[in-house]
Amino acid sequence: EAQVTQNPRYLITVTGKKLTVTCSQNMNHEYMSWYRQDPGLGLRQIYYSMNVEVTDKGDVPEGYKVSRKEKRNFPLILESPSPNQTSLYFCASSSRGWTPNEKLFFGSGTQLSVL
């Protein structure tokens, strides 16, 4: 089954403790992206990647890192999480990010709480 898998589904952590949210897709997609969803703000793009070893900043990259060493994986890293990073995070992928006929496939989300 074609899917985007995020882990963990829920995560509670404390300020300053490094964490990684994993994202993996099994569709051989070149394009992957991370969003955060906050009430009243919709989805905001954090980082995206057009292909292996190619990453770019989205709207709200501060406090986040990403890497794209393999095509299927696109982990989101919070080196020193802060409470304002408490949010619902979504990973998404598509076969070509710039082609309008492609659609984004979304993961089920990771609810992160930073205390």
Place this chain on the structure above:
Amino acid sequence: AQSVTQLDSQVPVFEEAPVELRCNYSSSVSVYLFWYVQYPNQGLQLLLKYLSGSTLVKGINGFEAEFNKSQTSFHLRKPSVHISDTAEYFCAVRRYNNNDMRFGAGTRLTVKP
């Protein structure tokens, strides 16, 4: 940069009634327009999209949207809603040949029996 405004944060409606979810956008260049739906505890799914051509776009689950360039709007409609349509709906816009997809704040549609 482009931006999206969804005019209603919540829309309650009774089953079998018609519904319209409003979306306005702004951009200095041509854009593609999308509607996504998010069911509880799930990721987003594409409902429909406007790329070019006919301004009336039909999507899944009986939804349709109309692109109005002069009013910079892309409102989503359904003539008769079901309980199962209860979800959050996001309007999104993306510039041509650009990965920068901007989402609106979302509209929570609640269908009551």
